[in-house]
Amino acid sequence: MDVLVCVKRVPAVGAEILLTADATAIDTRHLGFTIGPHEECAVEEAVRIAERTGGSAGVLTVGPPETEEQLRYALSMGADHAVRVDSPETDPDPEATAAAVTGALGELPPYDLVLFGEASADAGHAQVGFRVACALRRPVVGGVKGIDLDGAGGGTVTLRRATPDGVELHEAPLPAVAAVLEGLNLPRYPTIKGRLRAKRAPVRVLDGPGATGGLRTLRLRHRPEARAQTVVLGRGAAAAPAVVDVLAELGMVR
Numbered sequence: 001m002d003v004l005v006c007v008k009r010v011p012a013v014g015a016e017i018l019l020t021a022d023a024t025a026i027d028t029r030h031l032g033f034t035i036g037p038h039e040e041c042a043v044e045e046a047v048r049i050a051e052r053t054g055g056s057a058g059v060l061t062v063g064p065p066e067t068e069e070q071l072r073y074a075l076s077m078g079a080d081h082a083v084r085v086d087s088p089e090t091d092p093d094p095e096a097t098a099a100a101v102t103g104a105l106g107e108l109p110p111y112d113l114v115l116f117g118e119a120s121a122d123a124g125h126a127q128v129g130f131r132v133a134c135a136l137r138r139p140v141v142g143g144v145k146g147i148d149l150d151g152a153g154g155g156t157v158t159l160r161r162a163t164p165d166g167v168e169l170h171e172a173p174l175p176a177v178a179a180v181l182e183g184l185n186l187p188r189y190p191t192i193k194g195r196l197r198a199k200r201a202p203v204r205v206l207d208g209p210g211a212t213g214g215l216r217t218l219r220l221r222h223r224p225e226a227r228a229q230t231v232v233l234g235r236g237a238a239a240a241p242a243v244v245d246v247l248a249e250l251g252m253v254r
Contacts, residue, residue, distance in 0.1 A: 001049055001050070001053040001055040001112045001113065001149065002050075002055045002056045002058070002109070002110070002111045002112050002113075003045075003046040003049050003050060003055065003056070003057050003058070003111060003112065003113045003114075003115060004046070004057075004058045004059070004060055004105075004108075004111040004113075004114045004115070005039065005042045005043050005046045005057070005058070005059050005060070005074065005079070005114075005115045005116075006039075006059075006060050006061070006101055006114065006115070006116050006128065006129070006132075007035045007036075007039040007042075007043065007059055007060070007061050007070055007071070007074060007117070008035065008036065008039065008061065008062075008063075008070075008097075008117075008120045008121075008122075009033050009034075009035070009061065009063055009066070009067040009069070009070045009090075010033065010034060010035065010036055010120055010121045010122040011026060011028065011031045011032070011033060011034075011122060012031065012032040012033060012034045013121070017031075017222075018030075019220050019221075019222075023219050023220050023221065024217050024218070024219060024220065025091075025217070025220070026122075026220070033066075033069060033070065034070065034073070034121075035070050035073065035074070035117075035121075036117050036119075036120055036121030036122075037117075037121065037182040038117030038118045038119065038121075038179075038180060038181055038182050039116075039117035039120075040077075040182075040187045041117075041180055041181070041182055041183070041184040041185055041187055042115040042116065042117055042180045042184070043057070043059060043074045043077050043078075043079060043187065044077065044184075044185050044186075044187040044188060045115065045147060045180065045184055045185055046058075046059075046079065046113075046115055047077060047078035047079060047188075048185070049113070049147070049149065050078075050080065051078075052149070053149065055112070056080045056081065057078065057079045057080050058079060058080060058081045058082070058083065058108075058111070059071055059074040059075070059079045059081075059082050059083070060082070060083040060084070060085065060101065060104060060108075061083075061084055061085070062084075062085045062087050062092060062096075062097050062100040062101065062208065063084070063085075063086075063087050063089070063090060063091075063092070064086070064087065064088060064089075064090060065084075066090075067084060067090075068082070068084055068203050071083075071084060071203055072198040072199065072201070072203075073190065073198070075194075075197065075198035075201050076190035076191075076194040076195045076197070076198035077187065077188060077190050077194065078188070078194065081201075081204070082201065082202075082203045082204070083104060083108065083203070083204045083205075083206060084203055084204070084205050084206070085100045085101065085103070085104045085205075085206050085207075085208050086205055086206065086207055086208050087100060087208045091122075091123070093125075093214070093215035094125045094127035094128050094131060094215070095127075095131070095214050095215065096209075097128050098127070098128045098131035098132050098135065099135075099209050100208045100209055101128065101132050102131075102132050102135045102136060103206075103208075103209050104206050105132070105136065107206055110175065111175060112157075112174045112175050112176075113147075113157060113174065113175065113176055113177075113178065114129075114132070114133075114138075114175070114176075114177045114178075115177075115178055115179075115180055116128060116129030116132075116177070116178070116179045116180070117129075117179065117180065118142060118143060118144075118179045118180060118181050126142075126179070129142070129177055129178075129179040130142065130177075130179070132177060133177035136177070138175055138176055138177050139172040139173060139176045139177070140172075140176070140177040140178065140179070141159040141161060141170045141172060141176075141177075141178050141179070142161070142178075142179040143161040143162070143179065143181055144159045144160065144161050144178045144179060144180045144181065144184065145160060145161060145162055145180070145181050145183055145184050146159070146160030146161075146184065147159060147160070147178065147180075147184070148160065155173055155174050156171050156172060156173055156174060157171070157172055157174055157176055157178075158170070158171050158172075159171075159172060159176075159178050233246070
């Protein structure tokens with residue numbers, strides 16, 4: 001089975017995120033970059049599927065040349081080949097990204113399964129996978145936390161997603177699209193051999209569609225900081241009734 005994973009270059013969120021002076025973009029001068037946890041699980045799953053079925057695992061991104069850093073990380077995890085759809089935008093909106101991915105899939109060999117992260121780790125739009133599936137008229141399931149290939153020989157795949165009421169199983173005909181969640185698996189850590197292979201591996205570059213999406217960033221802002229507040233319930237025995245009320249609100253006493 002041949003699987004393609006679409007990934008996005010996002011800031012590594014190990015430190016404070018600073019904004020540019022006009023607050024329309026993230027100041028990336030002192031930031032590292034990575035792929036989101038949903039997409040990392042998608043890459044791991046694609047590699048596992050390729051290993052089990054004797055197929056291939058590809059990885060694709062949309063963006064300028066610096067996004068190849070994330071493609072090479074996916075290659076170091078075990079992906080077989082990488083494709084970059086050229087775009088001058090470092091963060092194209094979901095409409096433009098979906099158009100670029102859809103166009104690229106028309107130029108690439110057919111894939112049985114195309115995987116996306118449920119949402120990117122920065123903007124979190126959760127749109128691209130569903131837009132691509134609709135454009136290609138392929139079945140799509142979101143929130144996937146399990147992929148069963150038992151029916152792949154018969155041209156189907158079973159996708160498992162959790163719901164508040166239990167677990168849903170969706171049997172989809174191939175080719176299909178799935179948006180996966182972190183927790184689908186435990187991604188491997190790239191080995192030195194894998195990193196060396198990825199460093200030398202070629203990255204195929206395709207021309208982007210050139211069309212822009214319909215979203216325009218007006219302003220970014222930090223969410224309000226959560227501040228801890230200390231409340232004095234009382235002193236000595238006089239505080240006992242207030243303590244009981246707090247424990248009751250927490251469901252610890254009745």
